[in-house]
Amino acid sequence: MQVAPPTTHTPETQTQLFRYVLQLADTSLILAHRLSEWCGHGPILEQDLALANIALDFLGEARSYYQYAAELEGQGRTEDDLAYLRSAVEYRNPLLVEQPNGDFAATIVRQFIYDTFHYHLLQQLQAGPDTQLAAIAEKSVKEAAYHLKWSSEWIIRLGDGTEESRRRVEQAIASLWRYAGELTTPNATEKELQAAGLVPDYAAMLPQMEAHVARVFEEATLPVPQGVFMQKGGKDGRHTEHLGYLLTELQYMQRTYPGLTW
């Protein structure tokens, strides 16, 4: 039972779409991996579970994107080939998600920045013209809403909490906010797909995203950072040093024992 037939694209668009879907896949996978590093180290049991649950949601989303990317590419590569056999310069995730976990406040700030973008992006993608991308977004947007609620509540709790929690969350904002801008700054692939109507116009998403950030930060008694110089490059394969180390661990088994299966 197929609800809507798969969308057909011109070969050029299909190549661009492959790159974009791969970028989404890499982003979800890298963030899933970072979150999974908390497993067994969470500050309390419930939050350890929350982090592992969120990691699992992102991993599931990443798999859907990788499967679709493999199909779009049509070269016989599988989801596993794409995840395990590409090097850091071939990864297309934005810099934000590869940043190390740091303390709990840093993980929360990284998550809040990404969740805010993710939730609003999926809202748009689920109504987009590509049926497969829309189906994945429709599935994941419900999970993204839970994530955003969780990270927003933690920003409030940490910002309006103790002197210590406030100091830590302020420090995390100061070191991570510079990676927020890349999320809504389209690269060449995104620009072409935006022109084709397949990727939402990020500029049009910004007012809602900013309103959400303002509301949460106000509740948290934190000032919204202004005039921050934004770093970018991850979406074009120019990464911070952290990604290589992460991939070394993530890809260890396939690199050491090529073709290994369960």
Place this chain on the structure above:
Amino acid sequence: MVATQAPTEELIWQLLEEVSDPEVPVLSILDLGIVRAVRLEDEMVHVTITPTYSGCPAMNTIATDIRLRLLAEGITQLTIHNQLSPAWTTDWMTPAGRAKLEEYGIAPPVDGTATGHLLNLFGQDTAVRCPLCKSEHTHLVSQFGSTACKASYQCDDCQEPFDYFKCH
């Protein structure tokens, strides 16, 4: 065991009723509402299932369990399809499934609140009934629980901590 006659759709549905959710064994996959379609095409049986959560690790197990159950009746020609859209919601869980869930000690999703995609940031959470003492005097401990589909709650009357199959 070898089937003496060609399987019917009705038989397949009956067999699927016997396949349980690996994480909540008291529920069949039909109670859970994750079987989308059963179709017979020539000799081939097509079963379409849908994940509850994107990363639900039970999906592979469920697919294997379906295969094994059908194999036991001699049905070998089987294709299992995964379908994402329209996305599964807790509203698809059957009334029988909800009753079984509560009896098992997991609070079933509160009817008609499967609107997780609408961000209700500071809104009031829905009252969840304690599956043990049936009090609605309960509080949320964590939005995330023992599996991706559950949240942790505690009853303020009998003090029992319990899982809530969260709305989605």
